[in-house]
Amino acid sequence: MQDDLGLGLQPVVQNQRTINRDGTSNSRRTGLPFFRTADMYNSLINMSWRKFNLLVFAAYIVINVFFALVYLLIGIKNLDGVKPGGSNFQHFMDAFFFSAQTISTVGYGHISPSGLPASSVAALESLIGLLSFALATGLLYGRFSKPSAKIRYSKNIIVAPYHDITALMFRLANFRSNQLVELEVHLMLTYNAVIDGKALRQYVSLELERDNINLLTLSWTVVHPITEDSPLKTMDLEFLQQNEAEFIVMLKAFDDDFSQTVHSRTSYTDEEIIWGAKFLPAFARNETGIHVLALNKIDALEKVEVGGQVKADTTLP
DSSP: OBOOTTSOSOOOOTTOOSBOTTSOBOOOOOSOOSOOHHHHHHHHHHSOHHHHHHHHHHHHHHHHHHHHHHHHHHOGGGEETOOTTOOHHHHHHHHHHHHHHHHTTOOOSSSEEOSHHHHHHHHHHHHHHHHHHHHHHHHHHHHHHOOOOOEEEOSOEEEEEETTEEEEEEEEEEOSSSOEEEEEEEEEEEEEEEETTEEEEEEEEEOOSOOEEEEOSSEEEEEEEOOTTSGGGGOOHHHHHHTTOEEEEEEEEEETTTTEEEEEEEEEEGGGEEESEEEOOOEEEOTTSOEEEOGGGTTOEEEOOOOSOOOSOOOOO
């Protein structure tokens, strides 16, 4: 089956991925307007927690510095409770902490605005504070409530013995404690090819031993048997490397906690193929007979001999 997945038929150059390991599309867009409210919301919802926390903290500091400078511009004498005769730095710090008390509506009371200009700025800052904290609260709720699949994929995709033949395999597990049910996975091979004298990107779906499971409680080793009908039957590691091959993984599951369908994607480039290896067990039973999955062993491999054409040396990472 030929399907470009919406990624286009242009050949890959410099071994660039079409799909990043985290599932995002490896593409860039230009010509977009500078102010994009929807994109800003998506960025704030999807960015890492570290970046989000740093952004919120930086915005809080910048806003308070701005209003502290405004109060100094109006005149520190318009803030009752500020000790007279202090240094410029001390006056700035008094204005800064008064701004922090105003924007958060704490208002300790030992400093208060006097006069129309300072009172007007304090009233405006209080309004901005209410709107800002409401926005931050909404974003925080959106980040916590957004359903998503946190799937841990094996670092490498491997070619391993499989019954009397070989098979392409990778392993995955749920990195969260939630329940994922009705999982479906699709594996596609994409590589450069010359057709009628023109370089094009080819997409071929790979038939899996099993493309769905009812419940993901332990790890799942996804297997594509390399049979006579498999596109990989006529390909070796050297071919995959020369034609900048990439294996695209698309997974869909139902999150039992959120009662919503979630998706996960990743990819493996030709540099991440291990030809002649097998996965080591990632789970075992404890002394009470309960299965225990070691997520840090999802990548565990050992070298084995496999049949087929192997023209390039491979070593375990």
